[in-house]
Amino acid sequence: MLAVTCTSQSADDPLSGLTVGDRPDPAAPAGWARVTVKAASLNHHDLWSLRGVGLPADRLPMVLGCDAAGVDEEGHEVVVHGLVGDPDWTGDETLDPKRSILSERYQGTLAEQVVVPKRNLLPKPSGLSFEEASCLPTAWLTAYRMLFTQAAVQPGDRVLVQGAGGGVSTAAIALARAAGLVVWVTGRDEAKRSRALELGAHEVFEPGARLPARVDAVLETVGKATWSHSMKSLRPGGTLVVSGATTGADPSADLNRLFFLQLRVIGSTMGTREELACLLRLLEATGVRPQVDEVIPLSDARRGFERLAAGDVVGKLVLTP
Numbered sequence: 001m002l003a004v005t006c007t008s009q010s011a012d013d014p015l016s017g018l019t020v021g022d023r024p025d026p027a028a029p030a031g032w033a034r035v036t037v038k039a040a041s042l043n044h045h046d047l048w049s050l051r052g053v054g055l056p057a058d059r060l061p062m063v064l065g066c067d068a069a070g071v072d073e074e075g076h077e078v079v080v081h082g083l084v085g086d087p088d089w090t091g092d093e094t095l096d097p098k099r100s101i102l103s104e105r106y107q108g109t110l111a112e113q114v115v116v117p118k119r120n121l122l123p124k125p126s127g128l129s130f131e132e133a134s135c136l137p138t139a140w141l142t143a144y145r146m147l148f149t150q151a152a153v154q155p156g157d158r159v160l161v162q163g164a165g166g167g168v169s170t171a172a173i174a175l176a177r178a179a180g181l182v183v184w185v186t187g188r189d190e191a192k193r194s195r196a197l198e199l200g201a202h203e204v205f206e207p208g209a210r211l212p213a214r215v216d217a218v219l220e221t222v223g224k225a226t227w228s229h230s231m232k233s234l235r236p237g238g239t240l241v242v243s244g245a246t247t248g249a250d251p252s253a254d255l256n257r258l259f260f261l262q263l264r265v266i267g268s269t270m271g272t273r274e275e276l277a278c279l280l281r282l283l284e285a286t287g288v289r290p291q292v293d294e295v296i297p298l299s300d301a302r303r304g305f306e307r308l309a310a311g312d313v314v315g316k317l318v319l320t321p
């Protein structure tokens with residue numbers, strides 16, 4: 001089968017380890033299902049793997065990709081939940097110490113086929129295209145959990161989303177708007193800020209700009225470049241939810257502000273199968289859909305990776321076998 005594989009890793013030149021070519025068809029162990037992939041979206045996670053972050057070198061070659069939509073062996077249209085954990089784990093599977101994301105321990109989704117535990121398959125709503133559905137299990141699920149589980153925002157709350165065009169950011173903007181929040185967004189360039197307004201932001205700002213008022217919650221995936229602004233933007237008792245550190249993971253902790261204003265800082269990673277099911281229902285009920293920047297043939301995956309690495313994207317890049 002055709003697949004996009006990480007064959008070597010380089011922190012400075014991640015795309016040097018990207019191979020698009022033939023791989024053996026995967027075998028499905030007992031209790032696992034084979035999915036014919038119709039669409040799979042790119043995530044920043046794929047770049048981290050190529051840089052050698054989160055993917056040990058002794059697991060290479062590794063098919064990249066954390067999420068997909070496709071058709072299972074019975075012909076059902078499915079969305080693939082990308083968290084694989086211990087089959088005996090009960091409760092919130094994001095807290096399972098043995099859990100991994102597809103492409104970390106098990107081969108990923110940027111391929112013509114992927115095998116996953118049967119419980120990782122959810123029915124794809126008919127109103128969502130395969131391309132749209134393939135955006136949901138990583139970026140959109142992460143944004144969903146950050147907003148509704150971790151920040152636990154209420155309609156009318158004010159939320160700041162750091163970053164305008166990213167996969168998680170665009171999801172957070174659309175979901176927050178659909179949930180009745182006041183949505184403020186920072187973006188690095190004018191074009192992306194205008195797109196954020198189209199996606200549902202009420203107001204947009206340059207990174208680091210002084211806001212007209214403090215916010216109830218901040219959704220942070222940028223890391224060092226925006227952390228200090230995130231801390232300063234919160235009202236007393238406000239909540240900062242962080243799920244990524246694209247620009248660096250060692251910002252100043254700002255402890256004085258943290259305790260004096262009784263801020264809450266909460267880490268968040270992916271989401272549960274149940275949260276993914278809720279997200280699917282939310283999209284069906286509201287008509288909100290992922291922003292797909294471009295659909296690219298799997299054979300041309302390198303171009304997609306180049307765009308992702310350049311930060312030249314608003315929403316999601318989707319690969320189709």
Ligand SMILES: NC(=O)c1ccc[n+]([C@@H]2O[C@H](COP(=O)([O-])OP(=O)(O)OC[C@H]3O[C@@H](n4cnc5c(N)ncnc54)[C@H](OP(=O)(O)O)[C@@H]3O)[C@@H](O)[C@H]2O)c1
Binds near residue numbers: 142163192221308
């Ligand atoms: N923990 C988890 O489960 C989880 C899940 C998904 C993602 N993540 C992590 O979250 C991060 C974002 O993922 P993604 O897939 O959304 O990535 P992405 O699509 O590449 O988006 C990157 C975002 O970062 C912003 N950004 C980059 N450099 C910046 C800078 N110097 N200053 C200000 N903003 C900057 C961009 O803002 P502009 O739009 O303004 O350019 C964009 O919104 C990644 O680090 C990823 O690994 C974690």
